[in-house]
Amino acid sequence: MDEFNVSANPHFRSPMTTGSIMRDVLLALTPAALFGIYNFGAPALIRIVVSIAVCVLAEYLFQRGMKRPVTVSDGSAAVTGLLLAMNIPSTLPIAMLIAGDVFAIIIVKQLFGGIGQNFMNPALAARCFLLISFPAAMTGFVYNGVSSATPLAILKPGADAAEGTVSLAAEFLGTTGGTIGETSALALLIGAVYLLARREISWRIPAAYIGTFAILVFFLAPGHSFDALYLAEELCGGGLMLGAFFMATDYVTSPDTPAGKLIFGALAGFLTFIFRMFGGSAEGVSYAIIFSNLLVPLIERATVPKPFGYRKPEKTEAAGKEA
Amino acid sequence: MADKKESMASRGRERLYNGIIKENPTLVLILGMCPTLAVTTSAINGIGMGLSTTVVLLLSNTLISMLRKFIPDRVRMPAYIVIVASLVTVVQFLLEAYVPDLYDSLGIYIPLIVVNCIILGRAEAYASKNPVFPSAMDGLGMGLGFTCSLTILGMIRELLGAGTFLSDGASAVFTIPQSVYTPANIFILAPGAFIVLAFIIAIRNRVIRKNQEKKARESRKESA
């Protein structure tokens, strides 16, 4: 029983379906995607369209080939495709993007049983696959035709001062280099507010994630502790907003229990802090989230809510007194 | 006499088939995963590791089978380890002296053949209970099975991860130009090894199952 559902009864039917949730997520991602297209131009548009199309097609062909029910109409493959496109630089060769899409849908999602069964977020797993496979292509960021460092690379402890400077306003609006969908904190927040208002995502994961990360950076960032400006720059830079609101909150790969959500978010925040401050590369959001994804079954097991009116068995109390 | 010879030959064949296909150590028994995942970054490495292990397996199975009445049951594990470790050291000396390039690329994994589960596993499960000839054939079959899977794994990983075919580090039989295919690094790293291995196991299982189904259908037809 608890293998399938950890919440206690009574249950009631919700009008939400996978399809309606995915439509809302697509809608919520639209501002950031549109900004990405505005910011990086036609190459970004092409990559978003290709990525969505390849993901949907890969899922359709795989399910037809394996004689399984075709589920592309629920929109989850389209969301994966859009998320992956938003997580790559606009200069990534299309062939590599297609390889990432196929990896996300076939290897991460379908081989483990399709929607609801994948053990990590397919879009993020594919991003990490691409990052490990083609590090040069995945980290060569170009903005306005010049090769440029991302804000995070400039902020990284120990970075050369010659890399440039960061403008918080540009970061917030998104007029900087980076992946297609991560640059504009503002556009991402608009989508996040929509999802929160529609109750599609719980506030717990993003709050615990961003909160933990912010506290750690504020107090412990090497060379920048108690530096509010640095903190704001770290929060708006890189994939933190995209990851915290849109990827860590994925239903399949995050805990169902309220306490579990807080632990999961805090863990991802802690890991992001460690990776960004002490790791080798400037960004750490994707690795932090997929690492936390792997611990979700354990977190859920540890945080099963107590049924209403539950009392501790008398026995253990008596045994405790005796000892 | 002739009968006995024939049964020996057929037993040897059975052992070879068992090691290479039916109970392939890598793909069915899932033994020796450390060298399997670590050294198969290229086909040549896979062949080198596989053949070194085959030599050790053949000799260790033969020796242990010969000594199976001499080795006391209670100290058999230390005895096996001494024999296997000596054989591995001999192979290491020979490789270092005469094939230094291969020795360099296999590096730390040669001494690790000692603790390769396949070798101790076959000594314990087969050689210690069976006569010399079938034991030797069992070692050879298992070794060749290991070599085959490592070579296939290495070939696929090398092609996808480095864009070369049968490269020995300096030159390759052919190299895919960078303009056509950018090698995906992940395949020469650990995650790629797991992914490719999983696909090979899945394909082998499917082929074997299809064969069995076909045979079952045929035998049903015959009996009907």
Add this chain to the structure above:
Amino acid sequence: MKNPIVKDAMRLFIITLISGIILGFFYDLTKGPIAAQEEKTRTQAYQAVLPDADKFEAAADTAYSTDIEAQMRPFLNEAGYTSDSITGLVIASTGGKYSGVVVTVTAHDGYGGDIQFSVGIKPDGTIGGISILSISETAGLGMRAKADPSFLSQWTGMKQDSFDLVKSGGDPASGTVDAISGSTVTSKAFQRGINAALIAFKNLQDNGISTAGGVTIG
């Protein structure tokens, strides 16, 4: 032999003894070829960085042949190269005449741990070549230092007291070299290690170190 433990121990001892004898035999058999192989590999590595030289020898002064790191440490620290060590030195000659040194550097500031490489330096301070002895940088990023010869070949044939790293558009002849794009840490480790080798070379030249055969630096 009633006690089974004694019997077990005796048999195990016999197995061990025979194994030992066989090992000894093979050790003796392969000792020569292994030593020859190692010598060949070493000479090839030296020849790769100083192609004209035909003989490579250690310094006669044991302080320089066995513990050169201790000799060079103060000079490197003074110049700020605290994360590089000079771990080897051989003196090259061509037809008995001094023709350069090969300095082995271990850079501790690589991205994936220590990077060890040899720098060949000709008598006038020109760099003959650089070859990597051991490196474990990230595949596809820092490893390009090894895979793509165009990075290290920037130094070949250049004569400078030290080199600076730039992102692009460097001119090695005037002391600036291009970093590997996306691998600043690795590039820096090499650039600093090579500068450390040049400092060591200058120092060796000032001290006039020589080999047992009488080849003298300077």
